[in-house]
Amino acid sequence: MLGATSFAGRRKTIYLYLAGAATVICFLNLVFLTHAVDETTIRIPGLSLLRPARPHLVGEFARDQHPIGQLMKEADRQWEQYNQGRSSNFSQTVARYRATYGRHPPPGFKEWYQFARKNQVYNVDDFQQIHDDLRPFWAIPPDEIRQMAARLQTSDSIAGMRIRDQKVVSKSGGWRAETLAQSVGRLAKYLPDMDVAMNTMDQPRVMATYEDIQSYLKIEESTRSLPGDAQDQFTSDMPHFYDENATVNEEIDPGWFSVAGQPYVNFSRESCPPESPARNEKLNSEDADKLYKSSFGGFVSNFTGSTDLCNVGPVLGDKHGFLFSASSNKITRKLVPVFSECKVSVNNDILFPANMYFLKDERYFYNNKNDYEWENRVDSMLWRGVTSGGVQVADNWHRLHRQRFVKMTNATEMNNQTVSILVKDDKNHYQLLPDYHPSDFAASHFDVGFTEAWGCIPDCSFYEGVWTYKDQKPFSEQFKSKYLVDIDGHSFSGRWRAFHQSRSLGIKATIFREWHDSRLFAWRHFIPMDNRFTDLYALMTYFIGLESPAAANTSLPHGSMAPQHDFEAEVVATQSREWAQHALRDEDLDIYLYLLLLEYGRIIDDNRDHIGYSGDGSELAHFDAQYPFPPTLQPLVGGKL
Ligand SMILES: *[C@@H]1O[C@H](CO)[C@@H](O)[C@H](O)[C@H]1NC(C)=O
Ligand SMILES: *[C@@H]1O[C@H](CO)[C@@H](O)[C@H](O)[C@H]1NC(C)=O
Ligand SMILES: *[C@@H]1O[C@H](CO)[C@@H](O)[C@H](O)[C@H]1NC(C)=O
Ligand SMILES: *[C@@H]1O[C@H](CO)[C@@H](O)[C@H](O)[C@H]1NC(C)=O
Ligand SMILES: *[C@@H]1O[C@H](CO)[C@@H](O)[C@H](O)[C@H]1NC(C)=O
Ligand SMILES: *[C@@H]1O[C@H](CO)[C@@H](O)[C@H](O)[C@H]1NC(C)=O
Ligand SMILES: *[C@@H]1O[C@H](CO)[C@@H](O)[C@H](O)[C@H]1NC(C)=O
Numbered sequence: 001m002l003g004a005t006s007f008a009g010r011r012k013t014i015y016l017y018l019a020g021a022a023t024v025i026c027f028l029n030l031v032f033l034t035h036a037v038d039e040t041t042i043r044i045p046g047l048s049l050l051r052p053a054r055p056h057l058v059g060e061f062a063r064d065q066h067p068i069g070q071l072m073k074e075a076d077r078q079w080e081q082y083n084q085g086r087s088s089n090f091s092q093t094v095a096r097y098r099a100t101y102g103r104h105p106p107p108g109f110k111e112w113y114q115f116a117r118k119n120q121v122y123n124v125d126d127f128q129q130i131h132d133d134l135r136p137f138w139a140i141p142p143d144e145i146r147q148m149a150a151r152l153q154t155s156d157s158i159a160g161m162r163i164r165d166q167k168v169v170s171k172s173g174g175w176r177a178e179t180l181a182q183s184v185g186r187l188a189k190y191l192p193d194m195d196v197a198m199n200t201m202d203q204p205r206v207m208a209t210y211e212d213i214q215s216y217l218k219i220e221e222s223t224r225s226l227p228g229d230a231q232d233q234f235t236s237d238m239p240h241f242y243d244e245n246a247t248v249n250e251e252i253d254p255g256w257f258s259v260a261g262q263p264y265v266n267f268s269r270e271s272c273p274p275e276s277p278a279r280n281e282k283l284n285s286e287d288a289d290k291l292y293k294s295s296f297g298g299f300v301s302n303f304t305g306s307t308d309l310c311n312v313g314p315v316l317g318d319k320h321g322f323l324f325s326a327s328s329n330k331i332t333r334k335l336v337p338v339f340s341e342c343k344v345s346v347n348n349d350i351l352f353p354a355n356m357y358f359l360k361d362e363r364y365f366y367n368n369k370n371d372y373e374w375e376n377r378v379d380s381m382l383w384r385g386v387t388s389g390g391v392q393v394a395d396n397w398h399r400l401h402r403q404r405f406v407k408m409t410n411a412t413e414m415n416n417q418t419v420s421i422l423v424k425d426d427k428n429h430y431q432l433l434p435d436y437h438p439s440d441f442a443a444s445h446f447d448v449g450f451t452e453a454w455g456c457i458p459d460c461s462f463y464e465g466v467w468t469y470k471d472q473k474p475f476s477e478q479f480k481s482k483y484l485v486d487i488d489g490h491s492f493s494g495r496w497r498a499f500h501q502s503r504s505l506g507i508k509a510t511i512f513r514e515w516h517d518s519r520l521f522a523w524r525h526f527i528p529m530d531n532r533f534t535d536l537y538a539l540m541t542y543f544i545g546l547e548s549p550a551a552a553n554t555s556l557p558h559g560s561m562a563p564q565h566d567f568e569a570e571v572v573a574t575q576s577r578e579w580a581q582h583a584l585r586d587e588d589l590d591i592y593l594y595l596l597l598l599e600y601g602r603i604i605d606d607n608r609d610h611i612g613y614s615g616d617g618s619e620l621a622h623f624d625a626q627y628p629f630p631p632t633l634q635p636l637v638g639g640k641l
Pocket of ligand 6: 412467
């Protein structure tokens with residue numbers, strides 16, 4: 001096991017430190033009394049978990065011309081814009097809402113705003129995903145959406161959640177439905193009557209064609225208005241909610257069909273713009289790469305673009321299990337209101353914060369055991385998981401995403417292979433090294449492996465001799481590594497939030513979208529990775545460097561080197577952790593869910609064009625003064641990249 005010894009060694013040191021801790025603390029008190037000492041310069045490993053939430057970084061950026069430095073700089077610029085652009089009071093929030101969406105905020109928005117503010121929302125404007133998801137539904141008459149939602153309650157792999165008289169009344173079985181009912185139960189007193197049809201599959205369900213969605217979005221645009229006399233309340237006693245005694249209207253057939261095990265891109269193509277690589281056969285994979293990768297080094301420069309099936313569908317179609325070997329995958333071409341935990345770029349599901357985030361399941365829930373300071377972690381990249389991601393048979397498992405990743409990080413497998421990385425030449429310029437032998441580097445710095453085989457047909461015997469199964473690691477063990485990789489399973493990965501909360505640096509490859517995507521900035525809060533993993537070694541040799549003797553045993557051209565960028569990694573890991581404490585809290589899940597259901601409540605309301613909050617927001621001036629926004633986050637380090 002990588003790094004175990006050095007970590008144990010450090011543990012010993014920690015105990016030694018602890019033994020002398022009392023003395024040290026007395027000494028510290030004295031020091032603080034006599035000098036204005038910068039607390040950051042005194043490192044006490046054993047006490048490091050007790051440090052205040054806001055970390056202090058000591059170090060320096062490499063200030064070199066590596067493309068990753070440029071990508072981080074650009075991310076910081078975008079982040080600063082986001083960070084400085086927050087609304088600071090209710091008047092500004094409603095004015096911005098109207099300017100952005102061309103509509104009044106929904107009824108109940110004022111109460112939501114107060115709820116969000118009391119719960120320390122950091123950016124009260126950042127809920128664009130909700131609008132993106134709901135916009136096409138403005139083209140569907142509200143009573144039709146209600147009938148669909150009612151009909152879907154009894155549909156295949158859909159659970160119903162119903163609110164009546166400000167209470168959740170449905171009793172669908174299964175952990176997902178129970179969790180959602182509990183979450184909404186906390187919020188129901190603010191919400192109108194509604195039926196929510198929740199997807200109980202791992203995979204998203206709705207995939208209307210590009211042309212349909214375009215026409216819906218045109219209708220949406222044409223219906224925007226800001227009536228001065230809008231009523232700040234929902235309509236009561238509307239028909240067409242789910243009624244157990246009513247006969248189901250069979251005409252409203254969601255039209256499910258299974259695409260499990262079929263080439264997903266053959267279906268998703270029709271949901272892409274005609275000029276996109278998915279539909280324009282004149283574009284090859286290099287043209288597609290240009291849409292989201294840096295020209296030098298091939299790093300992901302547009303994370304959204306790297307997860308967009310209209311860009312990556314053609315090259316990923318046979319490299320990601322979801323796209324060719326999903327165990328279950330039932331979709332419809334009709335725009336039906338289905339709430340899902342994740343989706344891919346071509347889906348029209350309505351996203352809500354995944355149920356798993358509301359549970360305290362230790363496999364996914366952050367706890368700070370062993371979440372040591374950066375310098376007490378090992379220079380290794382860790383990944384553990386099962387062989388999920390799609391149904392595996394003897395002749396397809398090589399192509400599944402997790403399997404490809406585990407092979408690509410296996411030193412034995414890479415023994416006779418080369419990869420591209422960037423190295424500095426003797427003039428201090430970065431150059432592409434196209435034939436780097438990564439095997440030694442992988443052996444020294446990667447700790448990757450499956451914990452068990454699962455999901456094979458007829459059984460997993462074809463894996464014999466292929467993998468060495470490794471021990472499963474709870475978060476507390478994973479957090480000993482500086483670098484944690486997160487890749488998809490059957491669908492999105494539930495660990496991502498905990499990785500953000502931890503002091504490790506998260507590296508992410510995914511095709512799935514989640515509720516929080518607009519608030520997580522690639523290269524500022526995490527490191528994006530191509531779903532083909534072609535940039536893996538260039539990324540890891542950038543962060544870890546090739547200066548250590550173990551890693552340097554690779555024939556680099558004379559005079560060239562690959563310096564370590566440990567400080568850059570620590571900065572992103574720290575920014576990510578700090579941001580998670582502002583934007584990925586339990587409260588943030590409720591704040592999102594609450595606004596989502598208000599917006600949904602309006603879209604299904606017969607008077608949706610005439611209701612909403614039409615005031616100027618000044619009535620909350622007093623409230624705003626009483627509950628100041630969290631202070632604007634300041635840069636963690638003085639020096640710029
Ligand atoms: C709200 O904030 C904006 C921008 O800071 C400011 O111009 C405006 O006066 C504030 N309005 C109220 C009612 O405090
Ligand atoms: C449905 O019918 C049953 C039997 O008549 C009745 O007990 C129940 O209250 C009805 N449910 C609703 C929602 O009206
Ligand atoms: C998927 O699309 C490709 C390219 O158009 C085609 O060659 C292939 O036969 C299709 N596969 C299925 C199962 O429809
Ligand atoms: C990034 O990719 C997305 C999705 O493909 C696209 O909509 C967006 O315009 C791209 N952004 C930039 C800056 O190119
Ligand atoms: C590399 O080695 C593996 C066995 O470890 C073998 O299966 C594979 O064919 C070799 N590849 C090349 C390109 O030589
Ligand atoms: C790495 O590859 C070798 C050769 O294929 C295999 O024997 C070994 O079990 C693999 N290791 C892991 C961790 O899967
Ligand atoms: C370093 O590389 C040489 C030549 O490829 C090899 O023989 C040797 O075993 C390697 N040493 C280590 C420590 O990996």
